[in-house]
Amino acid sequence: MTLLLSAWTIGLILSLLSLGIYISYRVFRFADITADGSVTFGAATAAALLTRGVHPVTASIAAFVAGGLAGICTGVLHTRFKINQLLSGILVMTALYSINLHVMGSSNLPLLSVTTITTYAQDLGRKITGHDSATLLGWPVSARDVGSLIVVGSIVLIIALIAWLFFNTNLGSAMRASGDNEQMIRALGVSVENMIVLGLCIANGLVAFAGALLAQYQGFADVQMGIGMIVWGLASVIIGRALIGTDSVGAALIGTIMGSVLFRLIIALALRWGLNPNDLKLVTAIFVFGALVLPMTLQKVKRHAAGS
Amino acid sequence: MLQVRELRKTFFEGTPNEVRALRGVSLDIEDGSFVIVIGTNGSGKSTLLNAVAGSFYVDRGTISIAEKDVTRWPEHRRASMIGRVFQNPFSGTAPTMTVAENLALAARRGLRRGLGRLLPARIQNELRDRVATLNMQLENRMHNPIGTLSGGQRQALTLLMATWRRPDLLLLDEHTAALDPKSADQIVRLTEDVVSQHKLTTLMVTHSMQQAATLGDRIVMMNQGSVYADYSGARRRHVRAEDLVRRFDEIRRDELLDASAAEMLRDAYV
Numbered sequence: 001m002t003l004l005l006s007a008w009t010i011g012l013i014l015s016l017l018s019l020g021i022y023i024s025y026r027v028f029r030f031a032d033i034t035a036d037g038s039v040t041f042g043a044a045t046a047a048a049l050l051t052r053g054v055h056p057v058t059a060s061i062a063a064f065v066a067g068g069l070a071g072i073c074t075g076v077l078h079t080r081f082k083i084n085q086l087l088s089g090i091l092v093m094t095a096l097y098s099i100n101l102h103v104m105g106s107s108n109l110p111l112l113s114v115t116t117i118t119t120y121a122q123d124l125g126r127k128i129t130g131h132d133s134a135t136l137l138g139w140p141v142s143a144r145d146v147g148s149l150i151v152v153g154s155i156v157l158i159i160a161l162i163a164w165l166f167f168n169t170n171l172g173s174a175m176r177a178s179g180d181n182e183q184m185i186r187a188l189g190v191s192v193e194n195m196i197v198l199g200l201c202i203a204n205g206l207v208a209f210a211g212a213l214l215a216q217y218q219g220f221a222d223v224q225m226g227i228g229m230i231v232w233g234l235a236s237v238i239i240g241r242a243l244i245g246t247d248s249v250g251a252a253l254i255g256t257i258m259g260s261v262l263f264r265l266i267i268a269l270a271l272r273w274g275l276n277p278n279d280l281k282l283v284t285a286i287f288v289f290g291a292l293v294l295p296m297t298l299q300k301v302k303r304h305a306a307g308s
Numbered sequence: 309m310l311q312v313r314e315l316r317k318t319f320f321e322g323t324p325n326e327v328r329a330l331r332g333v334s335l336d337i338e339d340g341s342f343v344i345v346i347g348t349n350g351s352g353k354s355t356l357l358n359a360v361a362g363s364f365y366v367d368r369g370t371i372s373i374a375e376k377d378v379t380r381w382p383e384h385r386r387a388s389m390i391g392r393v394f395q396n397p398f399s400g401t402a403p404t405m406t407v408a409e410n411l412a413l414a415a416r417r418g419l420r421r422g423l424g425r426l427l428p429a430r431i432q433n434e435l436r437d438r439v440a441t442l443n444m445q446l447e448n449r450m451h452n453p454i455g456t457l458s459g460g461q462r463q464a465l466t467l468l469m470a471t472w473r474r475p476d477l478l479l480l481d482e483h484t485a486a487l488d489p490k491s492a493d494q495i496v497r498l499t500e501d502v503v504s505q506h507k508l509t510t511l512m513v514t515h516s517m518q519q520a521a522t523l524g525d526r527i528v529m530m531n532q533g534s535v536y537a538d539y540s541g542a543r544r545r546h547v548r549a550e551d552l553v554r555r556f557d558e559i560r561r562d563e564l565l566d567a568s569a570a571e572m573l574r575d576a577y578v
Contacts, residue, residue: 170421173405177413180402183394187361188469189387189418247404247453 003268005145011264012152013213014232015257018240019163020206021233022256026241028179028199033089033230034074035207037096038067040226042208044103047111047221056117060212067208068201070096075197100223107223116216121147148217155213159206160253167249175199176249207233228281231288236260238291309509310337310477315359315369329355330366331533337526342503342510344520346552347530348559353513354395356530357481360511362386374476388418391470391508393463393483400466403455407446407465410454411435414469438468442498460491464498471502478503480512484519496523521549531559 017039024032042063049059070092077088101107125147133142166172177185178195186192207229215221240259244251267284271277317330329352337343347353359366360373362383370379373389394400401410412426412435432450440447442464446457454462463483470478480499484492496519503510514520520527526544529537529552537555539547 166423168426169423170416170426171423173409173413173426174421177402177405177410180404181399183399184402185413186384187387187390187392187400188414188416189384190421191382191384 002141002145003272004265005141005149007264007268008261009145009149009152009217010214011261012149012156012257013210013217014264015156015210015236015260016159016213017207017210017229018233018236018256018260019160019253020203020210021230022237022240022252023199023203023206025234025237026179026252027176028196030078030085030196030200031089031230032071032074032200032203033086034070034092034096034200034204035089035230035233036226036228037093037100038070038204038208038226039211039214039229040100040221040223041070041096041103042067042211043215043221043225044100044109044211044223045208046212047109047215048103048105050111050114050116050216051109053114056115056120056216060117060209060216063212064205064209067211068205070208071200071202071204072197074204075200079193079196097223104221104223109221110219111216111221112219116219117151117213118144118148118216118219121151123147124150152213152217156257159209160257164250164253167253228284231281231284232263233260235284235288235291236263238288239263242291309339309341309374310335310360310511311370311372312336312356312360313370315356315371316367317355317359317364318367329533330359330369332369333530333534334369335528335535337509337511339509340507341526342508342524343512343526343528344524345511345513345528345530346515346517346520347536348556351530351536352533353530354481355533357479357511357513360477361390361392361479389476391417391473391475391478393466393470393478393480395482395485397459397463397466397486400469401454401462404453406451407439407454407457408432408435408450410465411439411469411472414472417469417473417475419473438472439465442468458491460487460494463487463491463495467495467498467502471506471508474506474508476509478508478510480510482513482515485515499523517549517552520552521547527552529555 017035021032021035024030024035045066046059046063049062050056054062074088074092077083077091078085083091122144125143125145128150129143129146131143133140134146135141136146167176174185174190175195175198178190178192178199182192211226214225236259237256238259239262240252240255240257243258243262244255246252267280270283275283312333312335315330315333319327319329333352333356345353345356358364360371362378362381366379370377372378373386378386378389392400402413405413408427412431415431436447436450439450444461444464446461446465449457454465457465467483483499484495487495499512500523502508510524512524526538526540527547528535536559
């Protein structure tokens with residue numbers, strides 16, 4: 001049960017990262033590898049502030065801002081200096097590796113002895129369950145796990161709601177249109193370049209915020225924690241699309257969150273059944289490859305069947 | 309309204325693919341006039357339209373719209389004064405967004421886009437009413453993704469979007485060329501209605517001599533990146549499709565003559 005609860009919680013935390021990837025990849029069709037760096041950047045920023053006694057909420061918001069700045073860098077490299085999308089992201093991601101080491105002061109920063117959001121979550125859990133542990137459907141669960149799930153779930157709900165409202169404003173719709181048809185939205189007076197910079201700013205802000213929450217939940221920030229996160233996000237976005245299957249914003253947002261949680265549950269089960277943790281990234285990459293190629297192959301097969 | 313002075317533009321300069329697309333085009337278009345631009349393939353007519361719209365910066369010359377020099381303005385800034393319809397019906401609309409969303413985006417052409425709602429209840433009725441004037445039964449499909457509509461329907465909506473806020477200048481780039489004849493007719497009629505109703509200053513590129521002869525109050529014929537003939541006033545009223553075709557034949561004969569002269573020179577000297 002603990003395994004299930006923590007899979008849910010981590011899935012929800014990473015759904016914020018997936019929402020970021022949704023913005024860059026689905027809205028702009030921009031494969032933004034900056035995410036690998038900015039998830040760590042968010043964790044590092046939050047961890048560095050927390051160990052200096054800053055309030056967890058302030059530290060998490062600071063992480064969002066830090067990620068936003070990283071996103072702006074990638075956006076400016078791409079739009080102003082005309083550097084290829086992937087390369088812009090690689091440059092910023094690489095630079096962030098050094099920056100993260102500076103921010104943390106070491107390659108790993110433990111957070112077990114400081115007050116984090118998880119501390120508050122644990123208090124909340126205690127209040128609800130009444131003890132340090134309780135039983136849920138006959139299974140023993142800890143107050144920390146219950147509290148974390150509730151806190152993270154509420155944060156995700158609020159952010160998803162804000163994202164949905166934003167994408168239905170004049171600005172947010174112009175952003176969606178920029179990804180959908182550049183020529184059209186330019187002819188309607190919108191600078192696609194500015195939209196890309198703003199979009200990547202918000203996307204990486206979310207990714208860094210997810211990093212900050214993840215560090216607080218697992219109790220440490222590590223300079224390596226971002227590796228492969230973009231692929232993780234892509235997997236969630238793709239699963240989400242398969243689950244929901246429409247292009248409307250609300251559905252896509254819900255799908256992405258569901259995709260992230262579902263993917264985490266699948267991984268947790270696979271690990272439980274003996275998947276070697278070292279193979280995790282390989283499996284994720286193969287999964288995304290399959291998800292990208294399968295629809296095309298299916299279509300070809302279908303066309304072939306129809307033709308013969 | 310539109311003043312174009314000595315526009316020059318060369319693409320791929322200094323390479324074997326160099327194209328001198330505009331070679332000193334000058335054009336003055338009065339407020340409220342409906343100008344048809346015709347010319348052979350590669351004559352520079354679409355390039356001229358794109359130069360005015362700001363798709364690229366010209367090498368030389370100036371462009372001013374409504375007394376404002378816009379030569380160095382980026383495309384999205386010029387959009388505050390210009391409405392555009394493209395040749396490709398897919399170019400003018402955002403396919404995954406709904407009909408209502410596309411129209412509402414167009415309703416803010418050139419205005420600031422902030423955190424107000426795109427589709428508040430009060431604007432929805434106005435959108436529906438304006439779409440109903442197209443007589444295409446699209447008012448019942450306001451919340452469908454626009455990508456599910458046909459090319460003709462999308463082009464009609466693009467025209468509506470381009471003129472939602474009255475533009476100083478309307479640019480139509482062969483906007484019926486990719487449609488079936490029936491839809492093309494429908495769009496032509498709609499264009500006439502919209503332009504005359506709002507007295508829009510319009511620049512329309514077309515391949516169809518029939519459209520050129522029947523629409524508009526002035527015809528500009530382009531060839532090799534400059535203005536070859538300009539029919540306005542009484543001359544415009546008397547011009548027929550056959551006259552235009554004859555002028556095209558002249559151009560073709562001249563080019564043939566050029567080619568054969570070049571061949572003669574080559575035979576004699578190379």
